[in-house]
Amino acid sequence: MLSRLNDADLAALAALPRSLVILLENILAHEADPAPHVAHFRQWLDHGAAEAEIPFRPSRILMQDTAGVAALADLAALRDHAVAHGHRPETVDAAIPIDLVIDHSVHVDYSGSPDAAARNLALEYARNGERYRFFKWAERAFDRLNIVPPGQGICHQINLERLTSGCVRHSGQWIAETVIGTDSHTTMVNALGVLGWGVGGIEAELAALGAPVPIALPRVVEVRLEGALGDGVTATDAALYITARLREADVVDQIVEFSGPALDHLMLPDRAAIANMCPEYGATAALFPVDGATLAYMAAMGRPVEDYEAYARTTGLWRDAGPQRRYSRRLTLDLDWVEPVMAGPSRPQQIVPLGAVPASLREHFPQEKDALVAIAAITSCTNTANPALMVAAGLIAQKAVARGLSVPSWVKTSLAPGSPRIAAMLKRAGLQESLDALGFHVVGFGCTTCVGNSGDLKPEAMEEERLLAAVLSGNRNFENRIHPAIRANYLASPPLVVAAALAGRMGVNLAQDALGTDRDGAPVFLRDLWPDAGEVAAVLHGLPDAPDGPSVDGAWADLDAPDGLHFPWDPASTMVLRPPFFQSAAQGLTGDLHGARALLVLGDNVTTDHISPIGRIAPSSPAAAWLRAHGQDHPGSYGERRANDRVMLRGTFDNARLVNHLAGGAGNRALGPDGVERSVFDAAQVYGAQDVPLLVFAGARYGTGSARDWAAKGTALLGIRAVIARSFERIHRANLVAMGVLPIVWDQDAAGLVSAQSRIAILGIDRLGADSSDLVIEIDNPGEGIARFPAHADVGSAGQIGLLRDGGLFARFARRFG
Incomplete structure (x- = not known):
């Protein structure tokens, strides 16, 4: 599509950042008269910025279920509105492909047992059957909607492994694949060189109806990564370090493009962890270039790569291809400075060196001397998409079990792999058995604790009036998110989650204090358990790194759902109600x-x-009162009620x-x-x-x-x-x-x-x-x-x-x- 430019513009605009080349190509592919927009890009090239709005038409939309159910309910209600005013039902339909992954509804109600995943999945269906029937109806009613059933994994990991191709055909030519998602961590796909970001469900609906999404032509920051991660430093540490530094640099509303020699040492899953955290440093997107690591990962996932490689090389999106690029500004980060860290107790950018975590706890909670680790959860797409991180966690568990260590009774442990591929890898490597021995049984394939679906705490944690903490490998740790009784929440790599579970208390300095004692009474330190890079590589070597074929469980296949182009709304429902937004036009801001x-x-x-808020609905809340008045004595969570405006408004x-x-x-x-x-x-x-x-x-x-x-x-x-x-x-x-x-x-x-x-x-x-x-x-x-x-x-x-x-x-x- 860049061929629509004249030779002078083609030569000049090749110096744009890669993300802007993709946005320019998008305009050239879809706009009948692109000339006014091309002028904005020329202005951007002259000044590194331009105050302009451009139309953006993504190739597809990614949805997760709690946001997706609200968006699909809006579309279904809009279809009813359109038909009531003389339009055909098909005038409200999906104009571009939509992939909706049901991943936000599984709770850690059961943990610490071999059947935890099966029991949690069964309970998920029992709670959400009405919503899931709505999804099955929607998949039949909207032509380009694809539903990924429960138990398949986290939407961003599925997007990375199964859904992304890199480039798509448009009018007989290849153009860049672009994605918007109803989850802010849609940016994880940026690791593959695919431009995508999170939007609100309302903007997603606009794109779904075939209209362009208006966006401001963004500033673009080049972040040059130098150096390499040292021994004992993980991709999680790098992602948290970069999050803190870029939040300090104020990249809000800007696109970050990564470059530099450190990319040689960052495998695709490492890049995915960094791109996933993009919302935490405030950027719109965090684009990595396409290179050999990109194609190797996609090939391992069974994705074709020949067309994407040819496209990237031809358009200059390949790493180090093209002329010197113009950026709004440039930053340099040296990965040699990264050390093992946690982030907390309430913000992802609050990074703390591992040895200083106890002091950080006392700083934020001066009345407390220590905190019990009530939750230790390996969860979230940020880290569970990374085989090396998961193997490192498994090796620590294996060594801890061999030394006779155990997890204190008050710690609720859980493992929620981002996809069945990772679970199968841990099992084939012989590591899941040791994780099970410490209580890290697989509890399901979804976001779980990271979105507040942590389930009840262990009774032992609630016996005393003590400060409670959670350590999780997630990307969010805001107040009241993980569990209402937990006040301190720390993000950490999967192996550090295992270490924190063994310690059982946040006052233990994991960098130098003993995690416990072995069978002979000798102290065992984290340094005794930590695997070096060679050990991790040895486990990964020879293990197939390809996704298992998607499987649909019997519960989804057997789930009854309505047919027809109109959804049969039930006014007595407490899960899915017709949204109120089309009943009367909202008052516009036309005057002071x-x-x-x-x-x-x-x-x-x-x-x-x-x-x-997401997570459980408090019994004393207005939302719970409404539910009780409608026959629901157990209110459940806000995530389950996202298509009920009466509950969500009160929440x-x-x-x-x-x-x-x-x-x-x-x-x-x-x-x-x-x-x-x-x-x-x-x-x-x-x-x-x-x-x-x-x-x-x-x-x-x-x-x-x-x-x-x-x-x-x-x-x-x-x-x-x-x-x-x-x-x-x-x-x-x-x-x-x-x-x-x-x-x-x-x-x-x-x-x-x-x-x-x-x-x-x-x-x-x-x-x-x-x-x-x-x-x-x-x-x-x-x-x-x-x-x-x-x-x-x-x-x-x-x-x-x-x-x-x-x-x-x-x-x-x-x-x-x-």
Whole structure:
């Protein structure tokens, strides 16, 4: 498709970063008149940046089940809306391929036994049968939807192993495969040289209907990796180190492209761990070049590579191919500096050298001297896609068992491989038996503990009022995510998870303290158990590294599901309800806001876990009350109810660690217009009855975390018209705009300026344009007069402003098919 350029443009634009070459090619492949967009790329090349919006049409969409069920329910409801207004059902269908992997619903209810995986899978079906029948209906009703059933693995690992080809045919020519996903860690596919990133479910719906996804032409940062990982240092350590350094470098909303001689020493699974963590360092994508390691991995997975190699070499996407490239800026990271680390206790970028972990615990919890390791979980696509990491964990277990070590009774251990391939590899290597002996039996093939599906803790951990900790090989460790009773959560490599389980306490310095004593009473240290690179390589040598063929269990095959082009909604359901978004068009932001009130005043680092929590529904919550009123005495988890707007709306801002400075402490608290403290939902309902527009104030990095569309959907349904923060994370900001909620950047401490009695106006909304984002915030505090503050709308383009004026994507969809 690059052949559509004239010779001068082709020669000049070859110096673009690889990611922008892919985006340019995407435009050339799909736009009838690409010339205006090509001009933006020329401007970018001149300045390393360009303030422009471009259309992006991905090749396919990747979904996981908890986000996917909401997106598919929206499409099903939109189909009903379209038919009711005289359109054929097929006008609402998947225009591009969608792969939905059911991986977020398995819980670690059973662990420490050989039948744990089978029992957890059976319970998964029992809990989610209604949702799964909806998925089976959707696969039949939407032509290009493919469902990967439960028990097959984590969506990103399946994407890496089975779904990705690198390039696709379009109009008889090869173009780059591009992916968007309803999970922020879709960036894991960047390790294969495939450009992809996470989006909200709403943007995914836009792409599914065949419309381009508007994106800002991004800045691109070259990150040159030098050196090599030393002995005892893992790919997890490298990923956590890079996460911390790039978060410090502020690569938010930018694309990172990796280069440098260190790539010679990073195998594809190592690159995948680094690319997976991209949301944690805030970048849009984290692209690796295509090279021999890329093709070797794909070939081992049974994927054809000849066309992809030829395409990459021809287009200059091959490593070290093409002219000197232009970047917005360049950074260098030396992997020689990486050491064994953990990250915690509540953020992935809080890296701590292994020997300093006990001190970090005391720093964050000064009233506590130690913490019990209540959960030790080998989980998450970040690490379980990496054979070397998993073998290292197995070898530590093998050596520990040989020395007679055991795991303390209070530690809940679990192993959730990202795919059956990894489980089969551990078994063939003779390592699973030793992992089993320490309680690391396979509990299932899914995200499990990393998304909060950790199940109950062991009774021994709950016997005393002590600080509890989790150590997991995941990518997220936000407050209240892993388990509501666990306050300290540390990310670590799989072998360090095994070591932490053996120690049983976070106060043990794994770098120098004994993990326990052997049968003769002699101390055993981590250095005694840690395998060197040669040992790991010896185990891997000769083991087949190919995926086992996908198998569909009998439960999925036997699951009954409706037929037909329309889903038969059951109004009595507590799992899948018709979404409300097309019943009436949302009010657009066409003028200034007056008389608004602050529902929440929050601090820094509010994550999407705080806004739209995942994990178990607290019995005392408004969501649980609604479920009890509808005959559900066991509320389960929010992940199971993502297609129930009544539950998800009541769950918005329902997080035990959320601190609203307008209320009297942490938790689900807000003040109504009468000054009475209520749940956030109940307070918003009272304001809504009085037709009062609501605002949320927050600090820096608002919306960090998973690509949760309900964090924005719930915000909009509560009646919140604008969120005012010091800075936003990309995906959540885009989701807010898609729901018609205005994101505003304001560099003030709202806690000292805004009270529950403040009357607030947002002025300048009617003047917003592509070149004008200035706003004024007026705060009228009783008895103090009116204070005025400058601010600006955090919207990147005229297209986003138009979306806000329309009331968001759902309002636009409703009018399009109305």
